[in-house]
Amino acid sequence: MSAQSYMKQxxxxxxxxxxxxxxxxxxxxxxxxxxxESHSIAWIMWHGARVEDLIVQQMIKGQPQEWVAGGWADQLxxxxxxxxxxxxxxxARAIHIKDAAAFQRYADAVAAHTHHLLxxxxxxxxxxxxxxxxxxxxxxxxxxxxLVTHLNGHRxxxxxxxxxxxxxxxxxxxxx
Numbered sequence: 001m002s003a004q005s006y007m008k009q010x011x012x013x014x015x016x017x018x019x020x021x022x023x024x025x026x027x028x029x030x031x032x033x034x035x036x037e038s039h040s041i042a043w044i045m046w047h048g049a050r051v052e053d054l055i056v057q058q059m060i061k062g063q064p065q066e067w068v069a070g071g072w073a074d075q076l077x078x079x080x081x082x083x084x085x086x087x088x089x090x091x092a093r094a095i096h097i098k099d100a101a102a103f104q105r106y107a108d109a110v111a112a113h114t115h116h117l118l119x120x121x122x123x124x125x126x127x128x129x130x131x132x133x134x135x136x137x138x139x140x141x142x143x144x145x146x147l148v149t150h151l152n153g154h155r156x157x158x159x160x161x162x163x164x165x166x167x168x169x170x171x172x173x174x175x176x
Contacts, residue, residue, distance in 0.1 A: 018155070022041060042096060052151070
């Protein structure tokens with residue numbers, strides 16, 4: 001399997017899991033935060049899409065984020081600049097997805113940008129260095145670390161939160 005195929009297969013799995021994250025849950029349930037330093041399913045869904053948008057559109061492609069270009073912050077009533085990293089518990093709890101269908105349109109647009117990148121990226125493009133914060137990474141490293149690994153870890157949080165409320169996990173026993 002090529003690196004591109006691995007990334008696409010993994011991200012298809014993760015995107016599918018995130019699409020299922022709120023299945024069967026009420027608005028109150030997707031915003032439920034257990035005691036301590038945790039997140040809601042809504043925050044995880046928002047953070048995942050925002051991180052992917054930032055990495056793919058801005059850092060890799062050098063283009064405006066879909067969040068900005070599509071005016072999604074205004075449409076969804078969510079923070080214009082933030083993407084969740086470094087959020088305090090109170091800031092994370094303040095993220096509320098009021099329109100699940102509109103949010104899913106944003107997440108689907110972000111996923112489409114990512115898949116287009118992977119459909120067209122050469123091996124040389126995956127080896128190109130980009131700046132991610134204070135360090136340099138290759139495009140392939142950024143996708144693997146920040147999208148595949150990081151977002152799949154948050155899928156585990158989604159499953160824990162769903163389980164705490166008596167709901168089945170998403171993308172259970174499907175690999176990825």
